[in-house]
Amino acid sequence: MDELRVVARYVVGHAEEVLPVFERAVPDDPRPRAAIDAARAFVNGANRTASQRVAAFDAHRAARSAPSEAARLAARSAGDAASAAYLHPLAQAAQVGHILRACASAARVGELEAGGDLAVAEALLERSRRRATPVLIDVLRRYPPATRGSSRVAHLMSTLDDALRRGE
Numbered sequence: 001m002d003e004l005r006v007v008a009r010y011v012v013g014h015a016e017e018v019l020p021v022f023e024r025a026v027p028d029d030p031r032p033r034a035a036i037d038a039a040r041a042f043v044n045g046a047n048r049t050a051s052q053r054v055a056a057f058d059a060h061r062a063a064r065s066a067p068s069e070a071a072r073l074a075a076r077s078a079g080d081a082a083s084a085a086y087l088h089p090l091a092q093a094a095q096v097g098h099i100l101r102a103c104a105s106a107a108r109v110g111e112l113e114a115g116g117d118l119a120v121a122e123a124l125l126e127r128s129r130r131r132a133t134p135v136l137i138d139v140l141r142r143y144p145p146a147t148r149g150s151s152r153v154a155h156l157m158s159t160l161d162d163a164l165r166r167g168e
Helices: 002-025 031-043 050-064 069-086 093-113 118-131 134-140 152-166
Strands: none
Touching: 002 031, 002 069, 002 093, 002 118, 002 134, 031 050, 031 069, 050 069, 069 093, 093 118, 093 134, 093 152, 118 152, 134 152
């Protein structure tokens, strides 16, 4: 359980940073903040409960109705934070998304907020790499590498995954 808390703490940190992007776009939708709150409770020692799962699903629903890519990614990051408590132990590449997708999404949000400046995303990925603890990297290495998808977020996630696995 301690390792899951380490993973969740890492994901929550990234989701919290971009939550204001969603809240500016959709100020009356509390679902992503509720997901982060549920994740934060787990990080701080609460048991895993249905509240994290429900909050994760709700945040992902909020993402689907968000008015912009940046707002969608911010809400999805909140959902990823809440679902990090349920990282599955089976060695499937899809599980890497529970660890790194919020980081990649936060980098993409930063890039979008900076008018598409690719250097901003690269700098944010480097910051995410430096934030990764040895425990987080050990957990990540139990899974196959992230697949290179066609989306910008998938590319950023794969780039971060590669850097963490190589120990850069």
